[in-house]
Structure formats: C-alpha cells, structure tokens
Amino acid sequence: MEKRSVRTTPEDATVRERPGWEGLRVWWLVSREMTGATGIVFNVTEFPAGKVHEIHRHPNCEEALYILKGSGLHLSEDEPVRQSEGDVVFIERGEWHGFMNDTEEPTTVIAVFGGVGSYQEAGYEVLEGSDSG
Numbered sequence: 428m429e430k431r432s433v434r435t436t437p438e439d440a441t442v443r444e445r446p447g448w449e450g451l452r453v454w455w456l457v458s459r460e461m462t463g464a465t466g467i468v469f470n471v472t473e474f475p476a477g478k479v480h481e482i483h484r485h486p487n488c489e490e491a492l493y494i495l496k497g498s499g500l501h502l503s504e505d506e507p508v509r510q511s512e513g514d515v516v517f518i519e520r521g522e523w524h525g526f527m528n529d530t531e532e533p534t535t536v537i538a539v540f541g542g543v544g545s546y547q548e549a550g551y552e553v554l555e556g557s558d559s560g
C-alpha cells in the first residue's frame with residue numbers, strides 16, 4: 428500500500444507550458460513511475476477559470492473523468508455537455524474528448540486511465556482543426 432496526496436506530491440510544472448495544457452495544474456498520483464502501477468493511472472487536475480484542455484484521444488486506454496469541485500464543459504466532436512460536481516463521464520478507448528472551465532471559479536477533476544501503467548502508454552492524439560480556446 429502506498430499513500431499519495433496532492434499535499435505531498437509536487438505538481439507537474441512542465442504541464443503548464445505544453446500546448447493544449449497551458450495554465451493547468453496536474454498532480455500525477457498513481458502510475459508506473461510513481462507507484463509501480465501496471466494497469467491504472469490517476470491524476471488530479473485543477474483548471475483555473477477560463478482554461479481548456481484541448482480535444483484529444485487516447486488510443487490505448489479508457490478514461491473516467493470525475494468533477495471533484497466546480498463545473499465545466501466536457502468537449503467532444505459533438506456539442507459540449509455540462510459536467511458538475513459529482514458527475515463522471517466514461518470515455519471509451521480512442522474517443523475524442525477535452526474539458527473547458529467556462530466558469531469564474533477553479534474546477535478540480537480526477538482522471539483515471541484504465542489498462543495502462545503510464546500516461547505515455549495511453550497515447551495522445553490531438554483532433555486536427557479543433558479550437559480549444
């Protein structure tokens with residue numbers, strides 16, 4: 428058993444500068460690198476007001492995105508869907524998705540990636556022509 432927390436784990440400061448992730452605060456809490464996990468990745472992400480994570484997909488895993496605090500828009504190839512505190516969306520392997528905090532308050536989400544031990548294993552492809560902001 429290994430206990431991990433956003434209080435004791437430094438955020439991934441490199442994320443803030445990556446295209447499509449600008450301004451987000453991400454804590455990778457469970458992964459192969461962090462804990463030796465082989466089939467799950469878990470992160471907590473804070474979206475400041477007005478921030479967007481571009482529309483993308485993970486060809487090698489499925490994902491669940493849970494809103495811990497706040498609200499925002501779940502993005503896809505179709506119309507955005509409002510997600511609020513306590514809501515979870517299940518994202519199938521290879522499904523296009525993203526998230527936008529369209530509010531004036533920070534939004535905190537939990538992302539769980541199944542079937543992989545690292546975010547790199549999940550794969551990451553950006554939807555060409557998508558406007559994330």
